[in-house]
Amino acid sequence: MALSFIKKVFTFGKPAEEPVPAAVERELEPRSRDEDLPVADDPVLAEEMDTAGGPAADIDDGGGEAAVAEDDVESSILPAADQLSDMGVVPLSLLEAEAAAEAEAEIQAVAEPVAEQPPSVPLGHLPHEAADPVETGALEQPADLEEIVEKLPEEVPAEPEEIPTEDDAGLDSSSQPISPPVGEMPGRAEGGGPEVEPETGSPILPRGFATGPKVVEPEPVVLQPKLSWFQRLRNGLARTSSQLTGQITALFTKRKLDDETLQDLEDLLIQADLGVETAMRVTDTLASERYGKDVTGEDVSRIMASEIAKVLKPVARPLQLDLSHKPHVILVVGVNGTGKTTTIGKLAAKLSGAGLKVMLAAGDTFRAAAIEQLKIWADRTKSEFIGTKLGADAAGLAYDAFEQAKAKKCDVLIVDTAGRLQNKAELMAELEKIVRVLGKLDPDAPHTVLQTLDATTGQNALSQVEIFRNVAGVNGLIMTKLDGTARGGILVAISAKHKLPVYFIGVGEGVEDLEPFEAEDFAHAIAGLGQ
Numbered sequence: 001m002a003l004s005f006i007k008k009v010f011t012f013g014k015p016a017e018e019p020v021p022a023a024v025e026r027e028l029e030p031r032s033r034d035e036d037l038p039v040a041d042d043p044v045l046a047e048e049m050d051t052a053g054g055p056a057a058d059i060d061d062g063g064g065e066a067a068v069a070e071d072d073v074e075s076s077i078l079p080a081a082d083q084l085s086d087m088g089v090v091p092l093s094l095l096e097a098e099a100a101a102e103a104e105a106e107i108q109a110v111a112e113p114v115a116e117q118p119p120s121v122p123l124g125h126l127p128h129e130a131a132d133p134v135e136t137g138a139l140e141q142p143a144d145l146e147e148i149v150e151k152l153p154e155e156v157p158a159e160p161e162e163i164p165t166e167d168d169a170g171l172d173s174s175s176q177p178i179s180p181p182v183g184e185m186p187g188r189a190e191g192g193g194p195e196v197e198p199e200t201g202s203p204i205l206p207r208g209f210a211t212g213p214k215v216v217e218p219e220p221v222v223l224q225p226k227l228s229w230f231q232r233l234r235n236g237l238a239r240t241s242s243q244l245t246g247q248i249t250a251l252f253t254k255r256k257l258d259d260e261t262l263q264d265l266e267d268l269l270i271q272a273d274l275g276v277e278t279a280m281r282v283t284d285t286l287a288s289e290r291y292g293k294d295v296t297g298e299d300v301s302r303i304m305a306s307e308i309a310k311v312l313k314p315v316a317r318p319l320q321l322d323l324s325h326k327p328h329v330i331l332v333v334g335v336n337g338t339g340k341t342t343t344i345g346k347l348a349a350k351l352s353g354a355g356l357k358v359m360l361a362a363g364d365t366f367r368a369a370a371i372e373q374l375k376i377w378a379d380r381t382k383s384e385f386i387g388t389k390l391g392a393d394a395a396g397l398a399y400d401a402f403e404q405a406k407a408k409k410c411d412v413l414i415v416d417t418a419g420r421l422q423n424k425a426e427l428m429a430e431l432e433k434i435v436r437v438l439g440k441l442d443p444d445a446p447h448t449v450l451q452t453l454d455a456t457t458g459q460n461a462l463s464q465v466e467i468f469r470n471v472a473g474v475n476g477l478i479m480t481k482l483d484g485t486a487r488g489g490i491l492v493a494i495s496a497k498h499k500l501p502v503y504f505i506g507v508g509e510g511v512e513d514l515e516p517f518e519a520e521d522f523a524h525a526i527a528g529l530g531q
């Protein structure tokens with residue numbers, strides 16, 4: 001390499017009449033052969049630039065040592081100036097040397113951009129719309145470019161490098177971009193998550209896949225809008241109301257109100273558990289107002305809501321607490337699973353939240369889980385708690401509870417009882433005993449006997465009230481599980497028949513899902529109307 005530069009910078013032409021001395025020729029001859037010189041990797045451009053005064057320092061191909069070695073070689077093979085003249089060697093002029101160096105630099109300047117053509121935009125594959133910069137003259141092509149390119153076959157790929165496509169990987173690329181969009185890049189978590197260093201040599205994956213460690217996204221905080229009680233009631237009664245109003249609308253589509261439609265409506269309302277009495281009230285009112293006229297489903301819903309409200313108003317009463325009694329005793333009874341324990345917890349939350357001192361007594365001595373469940377509610381609601389061992393006498397516990405509540409000056413004592421089927425005489429007798437024992441401690445106790453009713457049981461709830469009323473003297477009702485049932489109409493039938501106060505209704509398992517019973521709200525919700 002250095003030798004080629006030397007060849008360019010120095011002319012070895014000598015006057016013919018002055019032959020080179022044989023000794024000198026011998027000394028020069030072996031060193032004039034390229035193969036005898038140490039050769040760097042890039043024998044043409046970089047080193048020549050270096051020697052020609054170009055930016056040698058910038059071109060460090062890692063062969064620094066080689067360059068130093070070449071310098072040594074050059075100095076060892078370069079004859080001194082006076083020696084050259086002695087040898088008849090005539091140095092090129094400075095201008096000639098510069099011209100040679102410039103020529104080499106030009107070759108490199110032209111060659112480099114060609115060699116750096118991005119493989120993804122191959123020549124000849126420009127879109128037709130895009131003007132060819134060479135054709136338009138925007139990019140002036142050097143006249144000798146072809147020649148230069150020919151000289152550098154290894155540096156200019158004849159064919160552009162193909163980017164491997166999904167086809168190459170045996171995958172369908174018909175609708176695939178060559179570069180997958182952000183989020184589908186290998187090594188990048190989907191959804192633009194934190195970037196993950198792609199593994200070297202990782203394959204191009206189909207859409208919907210990503211490589212790298214699983215990125216755990218933080219749980220999005222979903223703020224639930226706070227619903228009003230009426231909204232929750234409507235949601236809870238949605239199944240009941242949609243079934244009812246759907247059937248009514250179907251019945252009154254393009255029909256005048258006649259005897260037949262009235263009879264159909266009455267049947268429909270009875271099947272919806274509203275009870276015969278309420279069904280007849282609705283049809284009578286409808287007939288008196290609209291007989292022989294066109295009637296819409298909404299007309300019927302409004303009249304139905306109005307009649308239901310009339311039935312419910314007398315029973316929608318607040319639970320009266322006589323706080324002259326310390327404690328006011330509430331005995332909670334009902335069939336298994338109707339929601340006694342849960343309802344006690346919800347009531348305790350309301351009462352202790354209002355500043356009353358409450359004691360909860362675990363009178364369901366049949367179920368260990370029931371005792372534990374009530375203890376949890378007592379802790380949650382900061383209420384006093386009294387329990388006994390499994391299988392112990394429930395009446396005895398009721399007695400102890402009253403004594404303790406009195407001693408602790410509790411305002412309210414709520415006694416849980418075991419669920420029992422109304423036809424189990426033995427269990428019903430035990431319930432009677434609890435009532436008797438409490439009556440011995442305070443002639444008015446229990447002051448309130450609350451029965452929980454599960455709305456999903458439908459017509460069966462009517463007979464449950466009948467029996468518990470006779471055995472335990474039930475004097476108030478709470479209907480639970482009005483949410484998710486299509487049988488909410490049963491509350492209307494029970495109210496019409498027993499005329500017992502309905503204090504609260506439950507529309508869910510949460511502590512806030514128990515609210516005072518409001519006749520108008522319930523009537524509107526069940527008829528699918530607004531407040």
Ligand SMILES: Nc1nc2c(ncn2[C@@H]2O[C@H](COP(=O)(O)OP(=O)(O)OP(=O)(O)O)[C@@H](O)[C@H]2O)c(=O)[nH]1
Nearest residue numbers: 336337338339340341342419480481506507508509
């Ligand atoms: N969806 C819904 N579930 C309720 C409601 N009230 C109570 N529950 C659920 O009904 C189930 C039974 O409730 P409990 O309070 O254990 O009933 P219980 O009458 O004490 O049961 P026993 O001790 O077996 O007699 C529980 O899973 C409660 O969470 C309500 O209003 N709506």
